[in-house]
Amino acid sequence: MFVVIGVSGGIAAYKAVQLVRLLVQHGHDVHVVPTGDALRFVGLPTWEAISRNPVTTSVHDDVPKVRHVALGQSADLVIVAPATANTLAKMAAGLADDLLGTTLLATTAPVVVAPAMHAEMWRHPATVANMAMLHERGVHVVGPDDGALTGGDRGPGRMSEPDAIVQAAYAVVGGGDLSGLRVVVSTGGTREPIDPVRFLGNRSSGKQGVAVAQAAAARGADVLLVTANVDSGVLAAASLPSSVRIETVTTTAQLQRAMTDAAPHHDVIVMAAAVADYRVAEVSDRKLTKEAAGAQERTLALVENPDILAGLVAARRDGQTIVGFAAETPGEGETLVARGRRKRARKGVDLLAVNEVGWSTGFESDDNAVIVIDAADDVVAEVRASKRAVADTLWDAVSAVRAPRR
Ligand code: C5P
Secondary structure (H helix, E strand, C coil): CEEEEEECCCCCHHHHHHHHHHHHHCCCEEEEEECCCHHHHCCHHHHHHHHCCCCCCCCCCCHHHCHHHHHHHHCCEEEEEEECHHHHHHHHHCCCCCHHHHHHHHCCCCEEEEECCCHHHHHCHHHHHHHHHHHHCCCEECCCEEEECCCCCEEEEECCCHHHHHHHHHHHHCCCCCCCCEEEEEEEECCEEEECCEEECCCCCCHHHHHHHHHHHHCCCEEEEEEECCCHHHHHHHCCCCCCEEEEECCHHHHHHHHHHHHHHCCEEEECCECCCEEECCCCCCCCCHHHHCCCCCCCCEEECCCHHHHHHHCCCCCCEEEEEEEECCCCCCCHHHHHHHHHHHHCCCEEEEEECCCCCCCCCCEEEEEEEECCCCEEEEEEEEHHHHHHHHHHHHHHHHHHHC
């Protein structure tokens, strides 16, 4: 999507940097149009670096490209954040004395404004009348939020958080190709307690599944993310929109319960979590000690965990798409694809994303190499890229599988 972000001169301009970043992360072509005043708060190099596009503020820049109207004409969506009282007044009056003004007059794209100002200014009859006028013209408004304002006062006037603005904008423009799809994604690795301080676990960071959830949300899906022991830093780095529901589990039994409860309410299930195949037969209430073992060796009896994915496939409802992940260390004489095909058939999933893992590949990294196998045993995608790009490839494959049903 070609997105124009108008930034006017308020302190909340610093939060608009994150808004631009989110939209770029979601794969949009973002063009920032700051007012002259906005540049007193956040400088031009920041906008250019974050948006990855050139930024100008004057109608006299780039004249041969007719920039004063070209941006507005090209836009699929215009967001003004922060929208100050002054900019809202100019919009209501239809003034075009800067690049943002001309862009707004030249566009037929939906316009979303995120007002930010002091509470008195927001409540002033002039602003109230301007907002009524903009509302009548079909401009969409997100916020302002109620809370602490610059200067220590409180009230309505805080610019909405960037992820709320993104969600509001997606709601307006139809939100991408997965709009309306309900998806549940599991990620991380389950842990099985041995005693109060120890567990059996695995090295899964959860990054790939978090990226799968992030990509789905960016493309308009309604997302539930079930995380098993995912580091809070991994979640924070993904800056998931607040619309993504997160459920936290630790053990395989908890993950099974969460997925089984969620499955009937979702159209697509992605099992990206690394599930412990075994749990400890008898979990000790007290910390196990060397003395109590009485020998140099200790044996832990393990019992097999249920295969959550198999259960979900067995209970699959009509129209539901189920995706599994497999981390494989290929055996001698057998290719990754051959192993993947066998596993896909055994699991009965619609798609299996297979990645090769070894001691040093696959787990904590930000990149991944994956092949995706469908129910006809075809390799429908082969991708070596960032985990986010892998996630987008996976959603393309899910869309292709579901296409005949639409
Ligand atoms: O058989 P394997 O563990 O390689 O299968 C991987 C896939 O099966 C993953 O999607 C994983 O989430 C799922 N799985 C499961 N329950 C288990 C083991 C794996 O749902 N007990």
